[in-house]
Amino acid sequence: MSDPSANSSSGHQPDRQSRRSSSRQSTTVNMIYGLRRFLRKDHTLLGILALITGLIAGFLVVGFREGILFFHGLFFDAPGERLFLSVAQLPWWQILLVPTLGGLVVGLLIHKTLKKAHPEGVADVIESFTLRNGRMPFWSGLRAAFINMLSIGVGASVGREGPAVHLGAVLASGISQRLRLAPPLARTLLACGVAAAVSASFNAPIAGALFAGEVVIGHYALKAFAPVVLASVSGTIMSRAYYGDFPAFVLPAHGTISYLEYPTFILLGVLAGFCATFLLQGIFKAQKIAQSLPLPPWAHPAIGGLALGIIALALPHVLGVGYGATEMALNGEMALWLLLAVLAGKMLAVMISLGFGFGGGIFSPSLMVGAMLGGAYGIVMLSIFPTLDAGSGGYTLVGMGAVAAATLGAPISTALIIFEMTGDYQLTLGVLLAVVTSTAVTRQIIGRDFFTLQLAKRGLDLKGGYETQVLRALKIADVMEAKPQTIAPNTPLSEVRIRIQKSKTGKLFVVAADGALFGTIRLTELGDMAFTDKQDGDKTAADIARRRPPLVKKDDDLQSAIRKMTDSGESLLAVVKDMETFKFLGTVEHMHVLTAYNRALLASRHEEHDQ
Structure with missing residues (x-):
């Protein structure tokens, strides 16, 4: 006969194994969910992306520098940094020809491949950070990097660090757009790309981080500081791995400064x-x-190249x-x-x-x-x-x-x-x-x-x-009132009087049948006609409307709205589509402008101080 206790023990063995297996699965699932929650945190995500951006930016900066040296060797037979020593040995016609023909190629490339039709650099990075939430065109940025590399390669008297900064920013922007990062994260990652490029260019990790804050961000945001430093350090590591840890210049010995x-x-x-x-x-x-x-315009670099060669x-x-x-x-x-x-x-x-x-x-x-x-x-x-x-x-x-x-x-x-x-x-x-x-x-x-x-x-x-x-980053479209009260130009004065007395703003907008703004009527401009019909006659809204009122376009920023409100003394402005059709879209009020500005300013301060 079998032992009952043995049967009982063997019967419970699969249950214990099942419970242990279930416990392990539960632990694994919890770890996965915990890891996901950890990675979803902005700090963690920015840290990982900053590290990746810094390493790739450092690699791109090294490639950019080597590309310049390749062109120097190709056009001037120059093996290193002292380009002028090789140029001094070249025939005069080559010294004139290389920057001239090179300038012609550069001009044509800019004209044919860049939408902005001008060389791109640090100024474009600042513009992108300030006005476009860190968004930069990726492929256009890569084409600009090649144009900058070629410009220096044919002898243009320009620097390589600005284009490197632009290249690092383009990389960071490409990553943020690919991952669909929120604007605050995209701007911070852009600064990371800038810091990594500067640090890799100069072997200067501290300066790289501070340059991003001083020139691009415009302040030293606490939330951005850690990822920017991380990107700067990783960019330096990549550069040092290729070039070694040596100062760019060695200063002769000197005494203690008095x-x-x-x-x-x-x-x-x-x-x-x-x-x-x-x-x-x-x-x-x-x-x-x-x-x-x-x-x-595409011929200008060729003329400049000829003058440079002379x-x-x-x-x-x-x-x-x-x-x-x-x-x-x-x-x-x-x-x-x-x-x-x-x-x-x-x-x-x-x-x-x-x-x-x-x-x-x-x-x-x-x-x-x-x-x-x-x-x-x-x-x-x-x-x-x-x-x-x-x-x-x-x-x-x-x-x-x-x-x-x-x-x-x-x-x-x-x-x-x-x-x-x-x-x-x-x-x-x-x-x-x-x-x-x-x-x-x-x-x-x-x-x-x-x-x-x-x-x-x-x-x-x-x-x-x-x-x-x-203020400049906020647009009129963000704060405008899209359904204001309007009247037609042929509205009788008697109806105008009734409408304006009921208006909360004391102002009516006269809009033509085609949707174009005809003018405005203010209660103060009606004078005695606001309360008596003795002067009505056959007058209509068109007869008393102010034909050239202060107005703003939908795409204008809030700074321009505040400036026009201050200059005109009016707190309510008309919003039009453009200055050709004057299609009336709505109104913008001084109080709404200030409210939007205060909210944006508070949000940016919270972002800066990580609140």
Whole structure:
């Protein structure tokens, strides 16, 4: 006979196994759901995307730099950064031909492949962040990156860092659009792409994170700080994996800086501010000259390339990014006359290159201009005061930071880039003094930096601070009243009187049969006719309507609405489709504008402080 206890034990064994299996399945399911909830949190998602964006952006920046070197080798037989040494050995016709034909190709590519019909860079990133919630066209951005690469490759006197920033932003925007991220997340990821590109370009992770906050975001948002730093670090890791962890420039040894030298740094900052101002004004002056030529826009880079080649016949140092000549100035390998000659030639070359439509940035050229200015200034100062401890290389470094900061309008991140590029922090106070001084001088004269000037030339005024940008980001369509009371132009005055007395706003909108705004009638404008019919006669709404009232378009921003309300003294404006048909769409009220602005401002502050 079988043992009952054994049967009982064997009978319960499958139940225990089933319960254990069910428990394991339940645990697995809970872990999966827990992981999903964890990944759905904005912080976690942004952290993962920032890491991925930083690594890919670092890889793209490396590819961008190598692409430039490939074109230098192809067109100028130049193996490294010192492009001018190879150019000096070339026949004169090649020095003229390469930038001229290259400019022609660049112009045609811009005309045929870019919707904006102009080279794209950091200004477009700022515009996208401020006005388009971080959305940028992906494939157009990649085409712009190639055009920028080719521009530098054929010798245009422009920088590679601005295009790299644009490329990193395009990547980040592409990821956010692919994943359909909400606008706050998309904007933060855009800043991550910018930070990664800057850090990979300069081997400067700290400066990369601060550049994104100072130039693109416009403030150091607490919620964005962690993912931006993560992207910046990962971009640097990718760059260092390829190039190694070496400073871009090695500064010659110098003594401990005495506080007696600080006035010389301030004076250099003043000179750098004037130099940056002249450079910026010259770029846009060259742009006007190019636009005045009786030639199509796609031919402008070819004309600029020819002029660039003529300058390079005497001063090959002006071609390309210019880091080779900058390194020579830092090492004290250039005489005073050559420093001054290259300073003048480089500024002219940058004005022509950017003014005539080549693609590229402004940072590297401003570093080189600052190096020439600082090097020449150092030689002069040392001839007057031989005991100065900074040395010629020290003043060269200070000049680099001062001109670049004034040009970009980014004193904090520029100073950090200088420190991280050289690994030399002994000149910290000198660089900061010069940077602050030069930025103040340029702001006093122009009032803007290079990027906001570019946007202003395109009709996009982003000046005015963060609160103003909130107003500009909101559109009339977001706050307008779509069903206001209207009357026809042939409405008798007696009915107008009744309608306007019942109106809550004391204002009527006269709309024609085709939907076009005919005019407005205010209670105050009726005067005595508002309460008596003695003057009615055969008068209609058309006879007393104000034919040219202040109005706004549906696509206008709230800042323009507030400006028109202030100028006209009216709190209720008509909204039309456009200024051709004047099709009446509705009204916008001052109170609704302020309410929408306050809500958007509070939302942005909550986003900034992670509330």
